[in-house]
Amino acid sequence: MLLSELAISTLKAAFGNGIQITNVTLIQALWSDFGQLLRVELVKAPVKSVIIKRISVPNDKHHPKGWHSVHASQRKVRSYQVESHWYQKMSKSCQARVAKCFLVSSKYDETVIVLEDLALCEFTPKTQVFSLQQVKQCLDWLAKFHAQYLNIQSNRLWHIGSYWHLATRSGELAAMADQQLQFYAKDIDNKLNRCQYQTLVHGDAKLANFLFNKQKKQAAAVDFQYIGGGVGIKDVMLLLSSMPQKLMAHEQALLNFYFMQLSQYLDHFHPNVKTQDVCHQWRELYPYAWADFVRFLKGWSPEHAKLNTHSLSLTEQVLHNLKSGHDTSSPTSN
Structure with missing residues (x-):
């Protein structure tokens, strides 16, 4: 599976231009086709793998229960903005166990969140x-x-x-x-x-x-x-x-x-x-x-x-x- 340009540039910004991506595995598609959750394996990086949550607003929106509306789409977009802020600005202080956030990047309708792969722990x-x-x-x-x-x-x-x-x-x-x-x-x-x-x-x-x-x-x-x-x-x-x-x-x-x-x-x-x-x-x-x-x-x-x-x-x-x-x-x- 290929990574988007934003995902690749975010990984390089987090870990350096010398990293190499050896494998990308789809963990699951996000709800209503708003993106993917991916495991990315790396070499020449301080970690063996990371989790990437890639959010991209689809052109054709599909809701499993049939709730298609502008309001529903706006709520979903807002939810990923909230999650991005949590990981980027607040998760570091959380005493309950959560994945470390390495970097968050956004461009146009795409957001990439690079997270610790908790499977390594x-x-x-x-x-x-x-x-x-x-x-x-x-x-x-x-x-x-x-x-x-x-x-x-x-x-x-x-x-x-x-x-x-x-x-x-x-x-x-x-x-x-x-x-x-x-x-x-x-x-x-x-x-x-x-x-x-x-x-x-x-x-x-x-x-x-x-x-x-x-x-x-x-x-x-x-x-x-x-x-x-x-x-x-x-x-x-x-x-x-x-x-x-x-x-x-x-x-x-x-x-x-x-x-x-x-x-x-x-x-x-x-x-x-x-x-x-x-x-x-x-x-x-x-x-x-x-x-x-x-x-x-x-x-x-x-x-x-x-x-x-x-x-x-x-x-x-x-x-x-x-x-x-x-x-x-x-x-x-x-």
């Missing part, structure tokens, strides 16, 4: 069958990430992180058949966004976006297109939603593990923060995180497998509380 993608240990490694990663960035904001990231955020999904909201959830969508959104304790959320923290080091028993996260502000429990919800259904029997134990890790990391990064208050408020918002995600799925893909008994039951619980005025979730900030 023995981080590998998920196996076909996830273990409870791997889920806990991801939860530990999220707890450290959320604790480090508590009350941190950046106007170059999404104001509200996550790919299903209500303000960016007006088309899906309008397409919903569930009028009750549609009616309360803004109330649910407000509950999450007005929580006193905000942090940075990964925004797409499914299991497939983590790599695992078996020896270190550690996870590393990739794919930061939807990183932005929010409550950490949104990431936790999405992670648990991506588990095999049989592991949902451990849901409460996994939540307890996350909050135990979060407490420890908060004590480390923010010793003056009321740790128990953060954990209490976020735990109370767990059903709201599910209801918010269900709202998106019901408009985007009404037959989605994640619209199951568990997710729908939690959503009904939230709707009942809102309708009856018995909402007992945490206090919010103005």
